[in-house]
Amino acid sequence: MTDQRSYPTGIGTSSTDSIELLGLDLASDVLGKVSFGELAYWLATKRRPTPGQLRVFEAVLVSLADHGYTPTAIAARMTYYSAPESVQGAIAAGLLGGGSRFLGVTEDTGQFLAAIVKPLGDTSAYADADWDAVALDTVATAKAEGSKVPGLGHPVHKNGDPRTPVMFQIAREADVYGPQLSLFEAIGRTHAQVLGRTLPLNGAGVAGAALADAGLPLALLRGFALLARTAGLIGHLAEEQSDPVAPSIYMEVDRNARYVAPEH
Known part of the structure; x- marks a missing residue:
């Protein structure tokens, strides 16, 4: 008997005359x-x-x-x-x-927020004060553990990432403003009470929160x-x-390289 192998997919397939997708x-x-x-x-x-x-x-x-x-x-x-x-x-x-420093923050933030939101259960009746309480606890826990809250802080936009408020607004207008965005925005309002300084919510972080609320797979x-x-x-x-700028970057580093003999 011939061994029949099967490799199922729900994405797409093709035949001589057609291509099927989803x-x-x-x-x-x-x-x-x-x-x-x-x-x-x-x-x-x-x-x-x-x-x-x-x-x-x-x-x-x-x-x-x-x-x-x-x-x-x-x-x-x-x-x-x-x-x-x-x-x-x-x-x-x-x-x-x-x-972890570029682009990966989107996933890190979405998963971080979702892990906190999930045990809360139904949050549909939460007001800002409720989210602020969750946010304060979240930031305090991260500080006690010596870890950082992903999506908080930006190396360039020290006074506020211009993308962040626009994304919050778009999510509200689109009726996709859910618990992850609610918690993230609350972290932005409250973190200074715990950390003693104000940091901006960055665009990659709000993107992660928005994608999670929009129903995209966290992984x-x-x-x-x-x-x-x-x-x-x-x-x-x-x-x-x-x-091109790459030749200049290469020449700048190569011509200014300084040899340092290894220590023995």
């Missing part, structure tokens, strides 16, 4: 009818987003697309300079830098940050092709 015919039912943002949400959740969820999701993608000469952008540009025949390598190099939140940054990296590579 149970629909790609050519006739999807192309020109489903936006890329909607498709990305649908692929990750196996359900179509509500208009509000889609608006928040796409706003998050836009908010994370680029943040200037971050290490991820520099890595992509330098890799392209070294291997201009490999655009995919340059993009991959930039994406590999998405970690994939970093993936959405990387999806967003891919667009930014493509922009950097397009600029690198026409107005």
Whole structure:
């Protein structure tokens, strides 16, 4: 008897004459009818987003697309300079830098908030004062444990990340403002009482809270940050092709390198 192997997938398949995606015919039912943002949400959740969820999701993608000469952008540009025949390598190099300091904060924040919210049960009747109490306890616990609250603080936007209030507003307008965003905003209001200083809620953090409230899988939140940054990296590579900076970065470091003999 022939061993029948099966590799099930609900994403897509293709035959000689058609391509099926998420149970629909790609050519006739999807192309020109489903936006890329909607498709990305649908692929990750196996359900179509509500208009509000889609608006928040796409706003998050836009908010994370680029943040200037971050290490991820520099890595992509330098890799392209070294291997201009490999655009995919340059993009991959930039994406590999998405970690605890850049981009990864989105997932870290979403999971951190969700872990606190879940044991609370039904929070639909919570007022700001209730969330403030949870936030104070959250920050106090983190301080006692010697850990940081993800999404709190920014290396550049010391006086406030301009993306954060806009994301809160969009989520409210889209009726996607849920417990994760409520707790995150409360942390912003109350943390100074515990820490003795005021730090901004950063854009990557509010993105994580918004994605969680929009129903995206917590374990994939970093993936959405990387999806967003891919667009930014493509922009950097397009600029690198026409107005390169990587040669100057290389020459600056190489010509100013100072050899220090190892200690024995």
